[in-house]
Structures are given as C-alpha cells and as structure tokens.
Amino acid sequence: MKIAIIGAGNMGLSFSKSFLKYELIKPENLQLITRNPAKIYKISEEFPKSKISIFSDVEKLDADLIIIAVKPQDFQHVAENFKFKLNEKQMILSIMAGIKIGKIQKLLNHPLVVRAMPNSPTLLGMGITGYTSAEGITFNELMNVERLLNSTGRSVYLENEDLLDGVTALSGSGPAYFYYIVDAMIKAGTQMGIDENLSKLFVKQTMLGAYHLINNSEKNLDDLIKDVASKGGTTEAALKTFEENNFKEILQKGILNAEKRAKELNG
Structure with a gap:
C-alpha cells in the first residue's frame, strides 16, 4: 500500500511514525505533503535516514490511501488550492474534526471517503479512534484502514456518522x-x-x-x-x-x- 498524508502536524506525523514502526508500509511508499517550509525541515530532521518523500505541492498523488490531516478550518483552502487529481480507486481517510463525509466528497469530487477521529495519545500508540465510512468501500478496504488506525492504539467503527461529533468532544478533546x-x-x-x-x-x-x-x-x-x-x-x-x-x-x-x-x- 502507498500512503500520502496531507498535513504534517502532530497527528500526521504520529500516524507516519506508527505506520513505519509497525512496518505497515515501506518508507519509500509514504509521502508527506505540507506547504510550510519550516515543516519540511522539521520532518527531514525527524526522519533523517528514511526514504519517505516530502512535497510542498503535488499535482498527482501516486497513493492508494490519502490521509487528510489538516486543520478543519483549512480544508476548503486545501481542497481549492492543491491541484492533485484523484483516480477512482484511491481512498480518502479524513482525520479532521467536524468535517462530514458529504462535504469532503463534494469538495474533492470523490466518493470513497473514510472519516476518523483520533486523539493525541496516538503519539504513544495509546490513542483511540472512532471512524465511519461512505458507501462503496469494501469490507477488505475498511479492514486495511482499521489495521492502520489500530497501529496508533484502538479503533471503533460507528454506523452513525453523527456520533463522530460526540466522539470528537469526548475522546478527541x-x-x-x-x-x-x-x-x-x-x-x-x-x-x-x-x-x-x-x-x-x-x-x-x-x-x-x-x-x-x-x-x-x-x-x-x-x-x-x-x-x-x-x-x-x-x-x-x-x-x-x-x-x-x-x-x-x-x-x-x-x-x-x-x-x-x-x-x-x-x-
């Protein structure tokens, strides 16, 4: 699996470290995208010997799973200004608070979206994440996402997306x-x-x-x-x-x- 992470804040980096720690992905199959030059330098320091790719902008994401880890207030700007094109097989995993699946689908013009809400103890592999998904995502694809989420702690699937706002308030915050x-x-x-x-x-x-x-x-x-x-x-x-x-x-x-x-x- 190839994974791209848009947003290199604490959560994006903690996910990266967990995936690499448990060898769920090879470093050369991980891409980090951030438009903050200072973040690019910081990432290079945190992964000095890694083969991960770090980009400030991208037109095409060669990844099976694209994780959106930006602040929810910044998502519309990101969706409008990143010029990446998605193919029909790529999946989106959002870890943004509050932004519903329907809005992500609309702004990215893409149907395959999983929405998750982790919390900060994922930094130690002791987090808990509530997640749900759009229609059209297969059971096996969902299990692959869950395997990734479980590398940061525990995960719970929710049928009702509306409950994720409660999860955000309860465990996210x-x-x-x-x-x-x-x-x-x-x-x-x-x-x-x-x-x-x-x-x-x-x-x-x-x-x-x-x-x-x-x-x-x-x-x-x-x-x-x-x-x-x-x-x-x-x-x-x-x-x-x-x-x-x-x-x-x-x-x-x-x-x-x-x-x-x-x-x-x-x-």
Whole structure:
C-alpha cells in the first residue's frame, strides 16, 4: 500500500511514525505533503535516514490511501488550492474534526471517503479512534484502514456518522480535560506547601493508579468513589465542594459545547 498524508502536524506525523514502526508500509511508499517550509525541515530532521518523500505541492498523488490531516478550518483552502487529481480507486481517510463525509466528497469530487477521529495519545500508540465510512468501500478496504488506525492504539467503527461529533468532544478533546484537572490538582498541592515536582509525582501516580482500578475492578464508578470517601472524612469534604459548585454539570456542559463546535466546523 502507498500512503500520502496531507498535513504534517502532530497527528500526521504520529500516524507516519506508527505506520513505519509497525512496518505497515515501506518508507519509500509514504509521502508527506505540507506547504510550510519550516515543516519540511522539521520532518527531514525527524526522519533523517528514511526514504519517505516530502512535497510542498503535488499535482498527482501516486497513493492508494490519502490521509487528510489538516486543520478543519483549512480544508476548503486545501481542497481549492492543491491541484492533485484523484483516480477512482484511491481512498480518502479524513482525520479532521467536524468535517462530514458529504462535504469532503463534494469538495474533492470523490466518493470513497473514510472519516476518523483520533486523539493525541496516538503519539504513544495509546490513542483511540472512532471512524465511519461512505458507501462503496469494501469490507477488505475498511479492514486495511482499521489495521492502520489500530497501529496508533484502538479503533471503533460507528454506523452513525453523527456520533463522530460526540466522539470528537469526548475522546478527541478528552485528553485536554484530564490535563486541566491534573493541573488544578498539582496547583492545589503547591498551595498546601508541597514542592511542585513532588506534587506532580503524587498526582500523576494517583491518576495512573485510578485508571488501573477502573480498568481492572468489577465495581462501578459510584462504588469506587464510596471506597475512598468514608463518611465524615477528607474525600467527602472535597466531593461535597464539587457538588455544591456543580463541577460535574460544568464538565458535562463543556463536553456538550465541544460537540456543538464540532458540528459548526462543517459549515
């Protein structure tokens, strides 16, 4: 399989590294396209001994799969200004937030489109990606795409494309929510007189341990909370403050606003 990636940002490069790491593609069969000269230099530094091709512009993409990894706000400009021609057998894989399959098909005048929403832990091969596809793509072609997506973590196929905006809000944007909470906890630690680096250690290990308990325990979240929050204790004092200030509702409202924004990006 030959793959071309349009857009050499973090996600485009993380996909490239995963494909090469797991030998899903030969370096000489990978093309990266970016119009940013600084990115071309950066890519050359990141892949110093690789045989991948790096282009600033292209008229014909000699690839079986073309991954569009540009910002959704830039897609229309890219579609109008890149002069590449697609043949009837080539597939498009979009990892842009919000841009629906129908719009991609219209702007590229091409029917074979898979739409996916990965998240930033793909950089470590620990991401999760929701994806769906247009009609006309065979089962085997879809399995080839899934194999590529799974090299960056896990993937889930969704029959209903509308759910991808929810996936964008939940897991696509989700890492930032955890970083936000972790940052607040670290700063609370420093306010209590704990050294910042030590506070980071306590919070990060707590987050890691809590993840493993969620993943390995048969208990539901309410029971796991009750295991920590004894009556009249310290945890109960914190949780009471969260409830009084509607922390859970605020977090849910933020996620729903992220979904709303994802829908707006389609124009």
